[in-house]
Amino acid sequence: MLSSSSDTELVAAWRALSGLATGDGWKVIELFSIGNCCVMAGRRGVRNEESVLVGVKGNVPSQPFQLPRGQGFSLISTELQGHPANHSWFALVRQESGSLELFTKVAVDLLNLMESTSAQDGLRIHSAMISRIRAWQAFMKRDSDGVLSTEEEIGLFGELLVLQNLLDDGVSEFDALDSWTGPDDGLHDFLLGDGAVEVKTTLAPTGFIAKVSNLDQLDDSLHQPLYVAAVRLAQLSEGATLPDLIDLVAGQIHDPGATALLNSRLVSAGYMDMTQVEYTRRFRCSELTYRIVRADSPRLTRSSVPAAILEARYSLDLDAYPVAASTYADISNSLGVKNQWN
Structure with missing residues (x-):
């Protein structure tokens, strides 16, 4: 930059x-x-x-x-x-x-x-x-030194994989970047059509314990349908670093407006080109599935807790959520989105 x-x-x-x-x-x-x-x-x-x-x-x-x-x-x-x-x-x-x-x-x-x-x-x-x-x-x-924490690095890696999935499945470059609201402290990581996608990323080889940061994050009354993109990473020597993945995503984007938006999102997320040498861990995606939030899904929402509880953070076993799809293309119609190839 x-x-x-x-x-x-x-x-x-x-x-x-x-x-x-x-x-x-x-x-x-x-x-x-x-x-x-x-x-x-x-x-x-x-x-x-x-x-x-x-x-x-x-x-x-x-x-x-x-x-x-x-x-x-x-x-x-x-x-x-x-x-x-x-x-x-x-x-x-x-x-x-x-x-x-x-x-x-x-x-x-x-x-x-x-x-x-x-x-x-x-x-x-x-x-x-x-x-x-x-x-x-x-x-x-953020009051940081320009280097993401390990948790932030893994989280950004997962969101970029979902962004890449959107681009691969035909969402226009600008629309894909415009839908990515996570770095700007959006309630959900992606707002798509009538619904939303929240991204959770883990390094655990089995099980999927996800951290939920507030009472609204899994409330599908705010955006419907609501999906959780479950991203599982494996740390491998032949994998990609975070800067590697950013370069791959940037290489898929040819619209100058979308490129500018990508750079803005990365800055908002706390990533700086000048500190890329700090990111030496290499990851490979071993799972990317979209899980649907339903009325009977286990979660805490404002309507399900006593009124005196104003905020809550908790951990959730994401395996309790059914897998709806393994690609964005399979859920795009339910979100009310048409991709550029239709």
């Missing part, structure tokens, strides 16, 4: 602009202008904040309260005098409390994203920008 050349160019531009801006105005240096997107390095006014300005061709309406704020930076809608009037301008601005090193990483990632999506229409570019910035904010809230 990050390139050292972009990092150097951006920092040099900020250094050249330091102290030049006055009042509420912008001082900018153009970094590139291609397709429907123009990107500037900038500083604004007496506070001299490091910023990246993105001009999206066309009228892209955006309410201020919908723009991401917090975690050391904010995105604002702005105007840029003397530059193309047919662009809608947005500025990613470092706040005084924000780390310059981390903000630079966010800014360079945004530059690369804008370059890769510049051929799309303005609304798609804007949507990709908002999604990526929210992903970075989610990443920063």
